[in-house]
Amino acid sequence: MVHIAKVTSKRMxxxxxxxxxxxxxxxxxxxxxxxxxxxxxxxxxxxLEDLWGVDRKHTSIIIDAIKELEAEHREEAMK
Numbered sequence: 001m002v003h004i005a006k007v008t009s010k011r012m013x014x015x016x017x018x019x020x021x022x023x024x025x026x027x028x029x030x031x032x033x034x035x036x037x038x039x040x041x042x043x044x045x046x047x048l049e050d051l052w053g054v055d056r057k058h059t060s061i062i063i064d065a066i067k068e069l070e071a072e073h074r075e076e077a078m079k
Contacts, residue, residue, distance in 0.1 A: 003016040015025060025031070025044045034041040 001018075003019055005013040005016065007013050019025070023044050024046075029047065030045040032043045032045055034043060
């Protein structure tokens with residue numbers, strides 16, 4: 001998919017709405033520009049607030065592992 005944006009005299013561009021929605025880019029977000037041999041890569045940088053809870057799918061696995069370790073430690077302590 002190709003999108004074209006125009007650079008203003010103040011070096012600003014408008015990111016096309018479809019790209020904003022697809023990559024969840026919102027007003028006030030920062031973006032990183034990475035120079036490559038074949039062009040420039042623009043990567044959105046999420047806010048820390050947006051990352052809250054991102055690890056929830058792994059939390060239950062970690063909690064189960066901790067409970068298992070605690071049970072093993074209790075058994076060893078009772079011996």
